[in-house]
Amino acid sequence: MVAVAILAAGRGTRMKSDLPKVLHQLGSCTLVERVLESCVSIQPSRIIVIVGYRGDLVQNSLLDNNNNIDNDNIPTLEFVEQTEQLGTGHAIQQLLPYLKEFSEDLLVLNGDVPLLRPETLQELIETHKENKNSATILTANLPNPKGYGRIFCDTNNFVTQIVEDRDCTTAQKQNHRVNAGVYCFNWPALAKILPELKADNDQKEYYLTDVVPLLNPVMAVDVNDYQEIIGINDRKHLATAYQILQMRVKDNWMAAGVTLIDPDSITIDDTVLLQRDVIIEPQTHIRGRTLIGAGSRIGPGSLIENSQIGKNTSVLYSVISDSVVADNTRIGPYAHLRGDSQVGSHCRIGNFVELKKAKVGDRSNAAHLSYLGDASLGEKVNVGAGTITANYDGVKKHQTKIGDRSKTGSNSVLVAPVSLGEDVTVAAGSVVTKNVEDDCLVIARSKQIVRKGWRLKQGDNG
Numbered sequence: 001m002v003a004v005a006i007l008a009a010g011r012g013t014r015m016k017s018d019l020p021k022v023l024h025q026l027g028s029c030t031l032v033e034r035v036l037e038s039c040v041s042i043q044p045s046r047i048i049v050i051v052g053y054r055g056d057l058v059q060n061s062l063l064d065n066n067n068n069i070d071n072d073n074i075p076t077l078e079f080v081e082q083t084e085q086l087g088t089g090h091a092i093q094q095l096l097p098y099l100k101e102f103s104e105d106l107l108v109l110n111g112d113v114p115l116l117r118p119e120t121l122q123e124l125i126e127t128h129k130e131n132k133n134s135a136t137i138l139t140a141n142l143p144n145p146k147g148y149g150r151i152f153c154d155t156n157n158f159v160t161q162i163v164e165d166r167d168c169t170t171a172q173k174q175n176h177r178v179n180a181g182v183y184c185f186n187w188p189a190l191a192k193i194l195p196e197l198k199a200d201n202d203q204k205e206y207y208l209t210d211v212v213p214l215l216n217p218v219m220a221v222d223v224n225d226y227q228e229i230i231g232i233n234d235r236k237h238l239a240t241a242y243q244i245l246q247m248r249v250k251d252n253w254m255a256a257g258v259t260l261i262d263p264d265s266i267t268i269d270d271t272v273l274l275q276r277d278v279i280i281e282p283q284t285h286i287r288g289r290t291l292i293g294a295g296s297r298i299g300p301g302s303l304i305e306n307s308q309i310g311k312n313t314s315v316l317y318s319v320i321s322d323s324v325v326a327d328n329t330r331i332g333p334y335a336h337l338r339g340d341s342q343v344g345s346h347c348r349i350g351n352f353v354e355l356k357k358a359k360v361g362d363r364s365n366a367a368h369l370s371y372l373g374d375a376s377l378g379e380k381v382n383v384g385a386g387t388i389t390a391n392y393d394g395v396k397k398h399q400t401k402i403g404d405r406s407k408t409g410s411n412s413v414l415v416a417p418v419s420l421g422e423d424v425t426v427a428a429g430s431v432v433t434k435n436v437e438d439d440c441l442v443i444a445r446s447k448q449i450v451r452k453g454w455r456l457k458q459g460d461n462g
């Protein structure tokens with residue numbers, strides 16, 4: 001068993017942000033959530049998060065029940081404060097009083113290295129244990145190593161020194177082998193030498209990397225895929241990491257039987273689930289906890305967020321959030337479903353139709369220019385073009401109910417609270433303010449007046 005320490009106290013000056021760096025979003029998760037996620041499968045005995053700059057924000061976000069952390073599979077998070085951010089070595093020094101009795105290995109993760117694969121960490125720990133190292137460091141050969149600490153090894157792959165990019169000589173900068181910011185330490189060995197660190201460098205900080213010459217043996221382990229170790233220091237890195245993540249996610253779904261037409265124009269959060277033979281068309285974005293059922297076609301031009309879409313359903317140029325759509329239904333073009341809406345099977349919702357907290361029964365249609373808010377529609381209902389549920393009286397929202405097989409004529413307004421029974425027909429242009437029983441025609445508009453031979457008098461037209 002190992003304990004994990006996550007370095008999350010830094011401000012992240014290069015992000016130029018009010019938000020602590022580790023709380024920036026990378027897809028559906030924050031950076032630090034991703035770092036946590038990467039170590040879940042190694043089953044750490046403890047996880048300690050070192051917080052500092054706006055530490056309360058970081059702590060609250062990690063303890064928030066609505067975040068993406070799988071709390072059932074990790075030990076209760078522990079937080080240690082680094083009040084002044086004097087460097088990564090200083091951050092780990094804060095653990096000294098806290099881990100006095102601790103005698104196992106400590107895996108140290110940078111809170112801004114979010115794309116590590118669990119297998120990589122597993123491998124690092126295994127190598128560490130097999131070789132009984134004092135420290136084992138994850139390294140990579142980068143095509144562009146700018147900004148990373150460079151690793152120097154002797155002929156037996158033992159690390160002799162890590163030099164930060166800014167402290168490197170021109171010759172040292174030619175070395176493309178970098179420190180990933182991921183380390184496995186024998187804690188008692190590290191604890192012994194941690195107090196000896198000096199802030200003798202360009203930044204006047206206590207570098208964790210300076211423990212290397214003080215420990216023995218220190219081994220380097222190269223990562224298989226260098227893209228895993230990208231560290232996020234600025235917004236450009238964040239964008240690059242997002243692209244890498246997207247590539248991973250999309251490759252997985254294509255391998256699992258999903259068609260992506262023009263993958264570069266599509267984004268899919270890694271929290272999304274897609275069944276076989278789903279087709280995603282260009283300019284489509286699928287986010288959060290979304291499930292798309294087998295054979296459905298999404299897009300072009302759609303955004304689906306925290307929603308469930310059934311099987312063989314199509315969504316064209318539409319936005320769906322926090323809603324559920326059943327099988328064999330057609331959504332769009334240009335529909336907006338939100339606020340816990342539920343649409344049944346074999347329905348058609350589209351051509352500028354908005355649903356908010358609306359329940360639509362099977363085989364019902366709202367095909368043109370409607371707003372259905374706080375409404376509950378039965379089965380086989382036909383909502384005429386331009387039908388509006390007037391659900392808001394300026395203070396409160398009210399419910400509209402429409403029974404099975406009822407039809408609303410074009411441009412009708414249903415003033416809530418109001419309930420239409422089953423098999424009701426609402427005449428076009430009606431403003432319905434009172435409940436209507438089953439099997440009725442309701443006409444709620446002024447009668448048409450026709451005056452034969454009527455003409456404007458001279459001068460009346462201005």
Ligand code: UD1
Nearest residue numbers: 007008009010085086087088111112148149179181207231
């Ligand atoms: C660090 C490494 C560098 C490595 C790179 C990999 C050091 C000295 N350098 O550099 O060798 O190549 O990561 O990405 O460690 N933090 C604290 N407290 C502090 C300072 C930082 O908790 O006082 C945290 C930050 O929140 C961040 C992490 O430590 O999550 C790394 O800090 P950062 O300043 O980004 O280090 P780098 O310059 O990237």
Ligand code: CA
Nearest residue numbers: 112231232233
């Ligand atoms: Ca960094």
